[in-house]
Amino acid sequence: QVQAVESGGGSVQAGGSLRLSCEASGRTFSRYTMGWFRQAPGKEREIVAAISWNGDNTYYADSVKGRFTMSRDNAKNAVYLQMNSLKPEDTAVYSCAAANSQGIVLRTDYYDYWGQGTQVTVSS
Numbered sequence: 561q562v563q564a565v566e567s568g569g570g571s572v573q574a575g576g577s578l579r580l581s582c583e584a585s586g587r588t589f590s591r592y593t594m595g596w597f598r599q600a601p602g603k604e605r606e607i608v609a610a611i612s613w614n615g616d617n618t619y620y621a622d623s624v625k626g627r628f629t630m631s632r633d634n635a636k637n638a639v640y641l642q643m644n645s646l647k648p649e650d651t652a653v654y655s656c657a658a659a660n661s662q663g664i665v666l667r668t669d670y671y672d673y674w675g676q677g678t679q680v681t682v683s684s
Contacts, residue, residue: 562586562658562673569654569678572646576682580641582656582675590614590634593659595671596641598652598680605668608654609641613662624650646682653677 568580580596595610609630610619618630627646632639639656655678657671665671 562589562592564656564658564673564675566654566656566675566678569680571681571683574647574682574684576646577642577644578646578680580643580654580656580678580680582639582641584637584639584656584658584673586637589637589658591660591662592673593661593663593665594630594632594639595657595659595665596630596639596654597657597668597671598650598654599677600649600652603652605655607666607668610664610666611639612664617664619664619666643680646680648682648684650680651682652680654680 563585566582596608599605611630629642656675658673659665659671
């Protein structure tokens with residue numbers, strides 16, 4: 561089982577940067593694919609990025625490609641999302657999640673464990 565806690569959200573102006581962190585508990589953290597998701601008001605939750613268990617493979621949604629970078633440190637049981645060149649449309653609650661898979665997982669319902677989320681607000 562994995563429990564995840566996000567941090568690092570906040571309010572920034574367009575063009576700014578934020579770094580989200582997700583610290584997870586559980587001895588088997590390194591076996592899980594991790595994902596970052598976001599949900600804006602009135603919209604469905606969408607995947608932003610995902611990283612395989614060993615960090616060798618990553619996925620980015622087209623809307624964030626080239627601006628966001630996801631990484632993980634298995635020794636610290638943590639994943640990160642570096643967000644640069646933020647836009648107002650990036651405003652959402654961002655959550656990290658763990659999927660019991662070694663390969664990249666994109667479907668939301670394949671993720672088993674979720675954090676509570678952290679708010680990111682980008683003003684124009």
